Amino acid sequence: MSPVDLAAMLGWLVLLSLFALAGGLFLLGVDRKLAAHMQARIGPPLRQPFIDVAKLLQKENVVPVNAISAVFHLAPVIALSSSIVILFYLPVGSLLPVLGMYGDLVLVMYLLTVPALAMVAGGFASGSPYATVGAQREMVTMIAYEFPLAIVVIGIAWRLGAAGFSSPFALGTMAANPIWTIVGPLGIAGLLLLLLVLVVVTPAELSRIPFDTQEAETELAGGLLVEYSGRNLAMFYLAQGVKTLVLAAVIVAIFFPWNLSGFLAMPPWLALPADILFFLVKAILVLFFSVTLVRVGMARFRISQVVSIYWMYLTVIGLAGLLLLMADAALPALLGVGV
Amino acid sequence: MRLSPSFNRSLWVYHFNSGSCNGCEIEIVATITPRYDPERFGIKLVGSPRHADVMLVTGPVVHKMKDRLLRVYAQMPEPKLVMCIGACGISGGVFYDSYNLEGPVDEVIPVDVYIPGCPPRPEAIIHGVVKALQKLERIQGGES
Numbered sequence: 001m002s003p004v005d006l007a008a009m010l011g012w013l014v015l016l017s018l019f020a021l022a023g024g025l026f027l028l029g030v031d032r033k034l035a036a037h038m039q040a041r042i043g044p045p046l047r048q049p050f051i052d053v054a055k056l057l058q059k060e061n062v063v064p065v066n067a068i069s070a071v072f073h074l075a076p077v078i079a080l081s082s083s084i085v086i087l088f089y090l091p092v093g094s095l096l097p098v099l100g101m102y103g104d105l106v107l108v109m110y111l112l113t114v115p116a117l118a119m120v121a122g123g124f125a126s127g128s129p130y131a132t133v134g135a136q137r138e139m140v141t142m143i144a145y146e147f148p149l150a151i152v153v154i155g156i157a158w159r160l161g162a163a164g165f166s167s168p169f170a171l172g173t174m175a176a177n178p179i180w181t182i183v184g185p186l187g188i189a190g191l192l193l194l195l196l197v198l199v200v201v202t203p204a205e206l207s208r209i210p211f212d213t214q215e216a217e218t219e220l221a222g223g224l225l226v227e228y229s230g231r232n233l234a235m236f237y238l239a240q241g242v243k244t245l246v247l248a249a250v251i252v253a254i255f256f257p258w259n260l261s262g263f264l265a266m267p268p269w270l271a272l273p274a275d276i277l278f279f280l281v282k283a284i285l286v287l288f289f290s291v292t293l294v295r296v297g298m299a300r301f302r303i304s305q306v307v308s309i310y311w312m313y314l315t316v317i318g319l320a321g322l323l324l325l326m327a328d329a330a331l332p333a334l335l336g337v338g339v
Numbered sequence: 340m341r342l343s344p345s346f347n348r349s350l351w352v353y354h355f356n357s358g359s360c361n362g363c364e365i366e367i368v369a370t371i372t373p374r375y376d377p378e379r380f381g382i383k384l385v386g387s388p389r390h391a392d393v394m395l396v397t398g399p400v401v402h403k404m405k406d407r408l409l410r411v412y413a414q415m416p417e418p419k420l421v422m423c424i425g426a427c428g429i430s431g432g433v434f435y436d437s438y439n440l441e442g443p444v445d446e447v448i449p450v451d452v453y454i455p456g457c458p459p460r461p462e463a464i465i466h467g468v469v470k471a472l473q474k475l476e477r478i479q480g481g482e483s
Contacts, residue, residue: 060416221386
């Protein structure tokens, strides 16, 4: 790679990082506004998360006496930077993943655990019983939702592979070939089940109600984040926003990869902003149904219920979806019709 | 110390009960209902004093709670405000000559805003928050 290419790529990465920070906070603001309207309130202004971060940056940064200072300070940095890095591997609008040639959906799946692990490390390093209990619950939740998430990723990639694409795990392949157009009626039923699984995994990834046992304000007083204040808390707040954007981008990339410029003819200078705006609209819609609607309408599950929900119900639903996708790929050959 | 205007658009509130009868708690909960919706102004109830900008103290300070109140106050990151809610916290209220009282809140920690009432109405609590914001604006202006 020539130095010019490298410089251009670094420039893109910086721009994309800024977009991740601003877009993530914007999505958090939209979430709070929508939740407020559903509760017949006016709610905070859309820029409230930006104000919150600006305020947190002015606050004192307290380090508890019995905290492990190095890990305590490192955890928010890792959480924020690793959540931004995930976005480099995901398509945003018609913008193909900047680092797409270096990693695929399996890497994204692994990277998604890094912010959560950083929060666990920060929780254990806080030296507070609340944070310790929160960190243990976060680990249990992670173990619970990893398996259904893996089923979704494997299922989609396997179907793409069965349809004859050479690199089925690459997000570029998924963006170029919307999965719905490849499968038959059985496959569409299977995809709907997998979409349901991914939508239910999302609140646990973002530690939102009903799967926010690790941060439970009313029982653990903030859980993992209980000892964090000031700049460190602001970084976790930003990481939460970026993770929200990333999760929405994952769902959009796998299930709704269409672009506005694919339907309407428009000049290239207009296509990119239009596609990014369209991406944000898709992200807001996805988050409305997977996060906002659920968190307004439901109460919190106990940690024991979280595990059984993911390991029993969602795994069964996911496997059913996987079987439907396999049947969809195998049936035409068995019946001797189609391909 | 200079604060930017974003500070008083985002007050996170921590509630501490130093021996209250629960009357003021009920009014605080009434204040955060959709009818008054303080989240419009960025006011949010948080569970940890580390996240808080404002501490609401209700009730007179009883013997056992004095040490806890001092520790929770010390745990809040600067800059911080204390709002004393209800007649008990201001003067001791009906418990003023009780044997196990350490005294009103301001004999234990510095108080910025007093909200009288037994219990104060939600409107009074919101008025108290406005007073706290005015105090913050003076801090932003560079006065102590």
